[in-house]
Amino acid sequence: MKLKNSNFKYYLLMVAVAYIIAAILHFTYDLLGRFPLFAGLMPVSESIWEHLKLVFYPVCIVFLCPWNKLIKKIPITTRVIMSALAVIIGKPVVAMGYYGLKYGFTIEGIVSDCLLLLAALMVGIYHGLSLKGLVFPSWLFWICLLYLGINVLLFYLFSFRIPDLPIFQPPV
Numbered sequence: 001m002k003l004k005n006s007n008f009k010y011y012l013l014m015v016a017v018a019y020i021i022a023a024i025l026h027f028t029y030d031l032l033g034r035f036p037l038f039a040g041l042m043p044v045s046e047s048i049w050e051h052l053k054l055v056f057y058p059v060c061i062v063f064l065c066p067w068n069k070l071i072k073k074i075p076i077t078t079r080v081i082m083s084a085l086a087v088i089i090g091k092p093v094v095a096m097g098y099y100g101l102k103y104g105f106t107i108e109g110i111v112s113d114c115l116l117l118l119a120a121l122m123v124g125i126y127h128g129l130s131l132k133g134l135v136f137p138s139w140l141f142w143i144c145l146l147y148l149g150i151n152v153l154l155f156y157l158f159s160f161r162i163p164d165l166p167i168f169q170p171p172v
Helices: 006-031 053-064 070-073 076-105 110-129 136-159
Strands: none
Touching: 006 053, 006 070, 006 110, 053 110, 053 136, 070 136, 076 110, 076 136
């Protein structure tokens, strides 16, 4: 899909807003006194799993909240599908990018993490927007809604019951 000039400004705006939301979410849990109700919404540690929340929630917010002219024109059923696709693409970019940079190139740090998050948001939102204007069967909406709901449940579950797997463990 090639973004038209009118859509390109909304794409850049959506990426910028999602990135700002992610930056705010990254530091909010500690500022709110580590209140357990917020554990599924914000990273509670520096693990890769917790940082997937920084893709998931900002992407859902920019697609599901009717905050700009472009998004307001799109039916909620399509926006849910767009959001699910953006998350499906964005989350692996963060996980695979982190491990690829760390073990493939021995690159890790705040700069690479920030650029990786930006790349994940850009790629995910781009592909989500590529679905604009398409018509989907209603069952796809329900599957995507279920997928997004399961993500929320898993974020809460694994914020409190952390599995002994590398993706869930903060780097030492």
